[in-house]
Amino acid sequence: MAAPQQRPGPEQVLSQEKFADALRIAIARRDLTLDRIRARLADRGVEISIATLSYWQQGRSRPERPNSLRALRELEGILDLPPDTLFEFLEPPRPRGRRTTGGSLSMEDLYGADSPIRSVLGDLAEPNPDVTVLTTTEVCSVDARRSLRRVSATQVLRGAGDGCDRFITVHGVDEGDVMPSHLTVRGGGRLGEVKVAEDSGYASAAIEFGRVLGRNETAVVEYEWVMGESDVPSRGHERRFRTACDGYLLRVCFDRATLPARCYEYRRPSVDAPATSRRRILIDPAGQAHTYLPKCEPGVYGIAWEWE
Numbered sequence: 001m002a003a004p005q006q007r008p009g010p011e012q013v014l015s016q017e018k019f020a021d022a023l024r025i026a027i028a029r030r031d032l033t034l035d036r037i038r039a040r041l042a043d044r045g046v047e048i049s050i051a052t053l054s055y056w057q058q059g060r061s062r063p064e065r066p067n068s069l070r071a072l073r074e075l076e077g078i079l080d081l082p083p084d085t086l087f088e089f090l091e092p093p094r095p096r097g098r099r100t101t102g103g104s105l106s107m108e109d110l111y112g113a114d115s116p117i118r119s120v121l122g123d124l125a126e127p128n129p130d131v132t133v134l135t136t137t138e139v140c141s142v143d144a145r146r147s148l149r150r151v152s153a154t155q156v157l158r159g160a161g162d163g164c165d166r167f168i169t170v171h172g173v174d175e176g177d178v179m180p181s182h183l184t185v186r187g188g189g190r191l192g193e194v195k196v197a198e199d200s201g202y203a204s205a206a207i208e209f210g211r212v213l214g215r216n217e218t219a220v221v222e223y224e225w226v227m228g229e230s231d232v233p234s235r236g237h238e239r240r241f242r243t244a245c246d247g248y249l250l251r252v253c254f255d256r257a258t259l260p261a262r263c264y265e266y267r268r269p270s271v272d273a274p275a276t277s278r279r280r281i282l283i284d285p286a287g288q289a290h291t292y293l294p295k296c297e298p299g300v301y302g303i304a305w306e307w308e
Helices: 010-014 019-030 033-041 050-058 067-080 107-111
Strands: 131-142 146-159 165-174 179-185 190-197 202-213 219-226 237-240 246-252 263-267 277-281 287-294 301-308
Touching: 010 019, 019 050, 033 050, 033 067, 131 237, 146 165, 165 219, 179 190, 179 202, 202 219, 237 246, 237 287, 246 301, 277 301, 287 301
Parallel strands: 131 246
Antiparallel strands: 131 146, 146 219, 165 202, 179 219, 190 202, 237 301, 246 287, 263 277, 263 301
16 A cells, blocks of 8 residues: 655745745645635634635735735634744735835934943944935855854945044844954945943944045945854844935845755834844845845844754
């Protein structure tokens, strides 16, 4: 007698990169028709058409409205999946109508009252009051021992006042992570004062332009934070924006000999707030993951990864 065919388990659902693929495999492993699923959802008080379920499987649409999200929550139970399995594959809701950006957050709004970042900023109410960050590109390098070794950044700046001659950049680490050993300025200025507060997990550096940046004048700075090897595997990287930004690209380059099991992009309104969105993202054949935001409001944006 032939051995029964083994159905895919939850781990095969989790190994997918797109919502439609994950849903299709989850349905296949339970051997349910769309009509049966529709009926079971109806028994739980949620009305969803077979056409809608089919569109979700094909990637032609995705759950966004409250009734659809409730259906997805019930669907995880029907398909015998751990809570939030399918939600992790959802992209942030698509904007409707005209999109606007602007505004700013104070340091207290972004970091919280009495934040340890004050240990490297001193009496400065805001680190860069006369500079607006227009775009930011970051590249993180993670080695084969899972340590985050470099964070390279290129930022386009615009003068927002008169008399600005420097830009202050700050790097923070989580408890147990390695502090930067040094900062290298690769373009746009020279390295000025550096402050390191090991106890608080923050370091700051001034990049001096060598000139005064006038109002509405732009400048480009390039720099790289370098870290030593860590005993604790890296878990992610994030950028905190006090003002709205016209573009943010974050790339994480992993050693192809040691790739994480999965990566997520996420957003938070402030450092201490929970994530308002979290989405699974692809690790490409070169061992890289990225997130790109053509417009972003003030807040926290990053990529997290899991090794197991």
